[in-house]
Amino acid sequence: MVRGGAMRVAVVGGGPRGASAVERLLANWAAVHSSEHDAGHPPRRDPRLGGNPPTRAGQPRPERLEITVFDPYEPGPGRVWRTEQPRLFLMNTQSFYPTVIPSEPGLAPPLAGGSFDQWRAAQRAAIEDGCCGLTGQERAEVESLGPDGFPPRALYGRYLADTWSALLAAAPPGVEVEHVPHEVVRLGRTPHGFALTLGDGPSDAVHAREADAVVLAVGHIPAQLGREQRALAEAAGTLGLAYFPPAAPADVDWDRVPAGETVLVRGMGLNFFDVMVQLTQGRGGTFTDDGDRLAYVPSGREPRIVAASRRGLPYRGKAELGAYYAPSVQLRWLTREAALAPRRAGIEPSFDADLWPLLHRDALWAYYSTLARVEAESVAPGFLDRFAAALALEGPGWEPEASRVVRDGVVRARRLDLRALAAPLAGWHARDRAELDARVLACLDEDAAGSARGEDDPVKMAVAALHRGRAVLKEAVADGGITEESWAAGLRGWFEGLVEGLASGPPALRIRQLAALMRAGVVSTVGPEPRFGLERTGPGAPCFTAASPWVGGPEVRARCLVEALAPVNRVGQADSALVTGLLADGLARPRFLAGADGTPRPSSGFDVTAPPYRALDVNGQTVEGLYVLGLQLSAVQWGTAIAAEAHPFAAPGEAHDGAPYPSGQRTLRDADAIARHILGLP
Structure with missing residues (x-):
């Protein structure tokens, strides 16, 4: 509801998806409202709209747009891409791939920013001109990074931060953008819209804010531990063992992992490689290249890593290509x-x-x-x-x-x-x-x-x-x-x-590094289908244990266990005051899907309307003004964790298997649809 001529929009989550929501709000507002007063021209209009910009029936046109982004971390990078994380953590996509700025035709033109690779090229040019504002570490990374390299995640965070700053500088007249560095811990409906309760911590509510529309762009959220994980964590607390639950690697204090001791690491997906590199190269070890394969020179401060996963092996490494899709592979059947x-x-x-x-x-x-x-x-x-x-x-x-x-x-x-x-x-x-x-x-x-x-x-x-x-x-x-x-x-x-x-594996470099660590005796494995347990008494107890039914010999024993698993992306298992509150209050519900026996079971994401995605409440009614963007759409979209793909689009209707796929910028189109719906645009 527009009151006092202003539309108040709350964006909950300031990471890339939250930034995309703001970027689309600014672009669509400017496409309709921007004018060139100094030239005496009438207001510029979105060419798709023609004439005067309409609104949906019954919705007054806002004179001002007030956007508030709620996130304890810096908008743009958010928590996952924050710039102070270890530089050894690499992206899983090459420089030419990611963007938060759309290039799809038919959308309101962006006001500022570009893809990561455009930003990278601009920074290199600025370095050559002697006017670069990057830190020394960032300059070195940019200078050594090509379009097909895998950037440090912290450097991508710098791109996101710079893009956010550019968006704020380009904000059109009539728009205000505010960042509130607090977490939203509760969301409720009011007669006029929504009330957001803020806090410094899970139970430390400090004040509330109001909004006419809310965009949930919360991204990765903590998850409740499973039954086995809870048992391990509780036992570790009473027995003096070190247990690291699933978490983003940048959130973990790796100094707590003891040097020289055996450490069990469960999971050999993408998080595993972050754990691996932080506990080896991050502790002063070095990799050398003899031209044939890598070798590892230990620092002496590494633990002895024993890795386990259901398959007994890590994800396969990416092929070394200069493109995201192999040019020689064209789909002949699944077009x-x-x-x-x-x-x-x-x-x-x-x-x-x-x-x-x-x-x-x-x-x-x-x-x-x-x-x-x-x-x-x-x-x-x-x-x-x-x-x-x-x-x-x-x-x-x-x-x-x-x-x-x-x-x-x-x-x-x-x-x-x-x-x-x-x-x-x-x-x-x-x-x-x-x-x-x-x-x-x-x-x-x-x-x-x-x-x-x-x-x-x-x-x-x-x-x-x-x-x-x-x-x-x-x-x-x-x-x-x-x-x-x-x-x-x-x-x-x-x-x-x-x-x-x-x-979805890591850069090939990580596979070569893991092989070098195994040859150096720093990393070994448990085997397929591992079984974990606790030994409370006996020689060397207490300790965690791990063994594979497919591998003979004694079980692995360690006083430290690291879960190298990403937190489960299921709204029903979220360890988030906001998400659990939405479910408890009936303001949102998980989407239920019928299984093979016809019995409906809760899926991973929220139940939502057709795009633009609005939450459905416990009774299945649309919660007007409450939009969902990003990972919590995993029950209606597949692959929601992958970033938007930077590429020039073919003309509308001309997409084919040699051209960019529309799914590459789906999350940016979703943000655009939400922005247009909030602003009352068709």
């Missing part, structure tokens, strides 16, 4: 047209039956076509033609026929098993952990070599097809694009784990 055809026909497809078979074909073709190109001796003459014909068959018969063609035309050692790529230790028994580590090290060396081969590696190109297909799937499955059962059991059930382990 945008094919993936969106069921929705356009009014059909709700199944992921397993309708979409996966298309992407499976693309991954197989990427692998075998690359194999035939780089290892012609591994395939029989005419193999690719027969294989293409098998993949082109309609119906379920394509898969057995393709398998027959592969069996007859490819040497056994070079046949692809996609599922086995993600779990190469499955079904294999090791006599002891020494034999296990030798096998793990061989896998790491093979993976690093494949990354170095780039587009000449068949395995990496199969993964590249999955990676490209993921961009198509994001668009196809969003907002009820597939059945609820296949969302839960297929996409989120088995496929998500497969594609994350293969296509």
Whole structure:
């Protein structure tokens, strides 16, 4: 509700998504309200609107826009990208990839800022001109960073901070932006809008603010511990052990991890590599390159790291490419047209039956076509033609026929098993952990070599097809694009784990570093399907224990356990006063999805309307004015944690598999839709 001529908007969360919401509010306000008084021109209008800018029926036009961003941390970087975090923590995407400023045509033009890579190039030019405002550390990082390098997360935070400052400087007349460095701990409705209760801590409420509209852009939030984790944490407190629960690596006091002692680390995904580098290179160790592989020179202050994960191996490293998508891999079956055809026909497809078979074909073709190109001796003459014909068959018969063609035309050692790529230790028994580590090290060396081969590696190109297909799937499955059962059991059930382990891995450098640490005896592993426990009495007790049923020999014993797992992104398990309060007050609810047995179960995110996403209350009614943006949309969008992709868009209607995918800037489009709805624009 507009009162006193002003629209008051609260943005809860000042990280990249909160900054995007503010950027879109400013851009859309300026597109409609900005005027050129000094030239005597009438107000400039958004060309899409024509004539006088309309509003939705019954909504008065605000004369002023008052935006308040609530976040204890600096707006732009927020908590995750704050600039004072360790410089060793790297982004998982290359410089050319991320942005908080949209480039999609048809949106209100940005008032300031650009992509990270544009910022990086501008800083390099400023350094050359001698007028750079970066710190010495930041200058060194910018000077050594190319468009295909992986930036430190703190440097990306500096880009976000600079972009925020540029947005404030470009704010149009009639708009005020305020940052309140407090956490919102409660949100309630009032007769005129919303009341936000603020606090310095979880139970230290200090004052309240009011708003006409609220954008929830809270990003990563703490999660309640699971039952086993709670038991370990409680026992650690009583037995004098060190237990580190799941957390963002930048939030952990790594000095508390003892040097020279065995430390169990559970989880070998992206957070693991941050733990690994902080406890080794971060303690003075150094990596040297002899031209063939890396070697590690310990400082003597490292712990002995023993890593464990369900698969027994880390995520695979990224292929070394100069592009986000491998140029040689084009989707032939899971095209945008094919993936969106069921929705356009009014059909709700199944992921397993309708979409996966298309992407499976693309991954197989990427692998075998690359194999035939780089290892012609591994395939029989005419193999690719027969294989293409098998993949082109309609119906379920394509898969057995393709398998027959592969069996007859490819040497056994070079046949692809996609599922086995993600779990190469499955079904294999090791006599002891020494034999296990030798096998793990061989896998790491093979993976690093494949990354170095780039587009000449068949395995990496199969993964590249999955990676490209993921961009198509994001668009196809969003907002009820597939059945609820296949969302839960297929996409989120088995496929998500497969594609994350293969296509969401770290820079290849991290794989080479891990291999060097294993050769140096600093890191070892537990094995697949590890089981964790506590030993309270006996020699060396109390301690944590870990063992794998697939590995012989004694269990691992340690007095320190680090959970290298990201906090669970489920609103129902949030350890957040704001989120739990929204659920308890009935102002929001989790989205329920039907499982295979037809029983509805709570999913990970909030239940929301169609875009622009507004929360649904406990009764399923729309909470007008309460918008959801980002990670808490995970029940209606897939891959919400990935940053927006910087790229020039094709003209509307011309997107194809060689052009940028619309899903790349979906989060920025969501922010734009929310901003326009708040401002009453169609």
